[in-house]
Amino acid sequence: AASLELLVTSADGQPVPRAAVSARLADGNMARGFLAFTYTDDRGRARLYPLPPNEPFSIEIKHAGHKQFREEGVRASTDAKPVRLDPGARLQGVVVDGDGKPVAGIHVSAGAGSVRVSARTDAEGRFQLGGLEVKPYEVRVNAARSGYIPTDPVTATPGEGELRLVLRKGESISGKVIDPTGNPVRQIQIRALDAGGNSVATGWVWQMTGKFELTGLPKGSSTLRFLRGQDIKAEFSSVATGTKDLKVTIPD
DSSP states (O other): OEEEEEEEEOTTSOBOTTOEEEEEETTOOHHHHEEEEEEOOTTSEEEEEEEOTTSOEEEEEEOTTSOOEEEEEEOOOSSOEEEEOOOOEEEEEEEEETTSOBOOSOEEEEEETTEEEEEEOOTTSEEEEEEEOSSOEEEEEEOGGGTBOOOOOEEEOTTSOOEEEEEOBOEEEEEEEEOTTSOBOOSEEEEEEOTTSOEEEEEEEOSTTOEEEEEEEOSSEEEEEEEETTEEEEEEEEEETTOOOEEEEOOO
16 A cells, blocks of 8 residues: 655645645545545644555645645655645624623634634634635524524634624522432433524533533523433423423433
């Protein structure tokens, strides 16, 4: 078997560590197409092995903040192959709460087709998503675990200005899950549904005490569904936000 060494650098010539590098047969036959996978080291170097000695293949390199690189018709070689990654276009912005205060540690993602990149907001609520094409992307904010109400995705194109994404703090419902003998039950998934049957929040019962708190709910009432795997073990309709002592019994 043969191999190929790559030297991956950024546009300014600096090595790119932890870039995902893969090789596939150039004919696109997915059943036998995968050849090798690795990551670049701190010097931006990666060695793909084993590779066919006399057959062309494609290489693909992915790294956050750079455009995805792909080249067809590559062959194994004893010489290092240099690859320079394009930083591409960027989407940037800030996430704030209803009072205009920055929200840190929020997961923000942008997707178009099979391409999806993500980042977390910094201490000032700012985020930057790089390695993009200049085309529309669907931008999503995942803040449910932080107690904020899920927001609808927005469409944005890199270079069209900074995004300002506003989150609203949600309400909560808490309680305890037990079995018929009164013992606490855990590892239960909870789904909150609106009047149309759409999921508005999800959570889990992990505590040994069986207690739970579901956050990020819109004010009002929701249907709560308690599941183990795909099986619905209990369901409560019209549970008002602010409820703090909901008792849920899960049958054996």
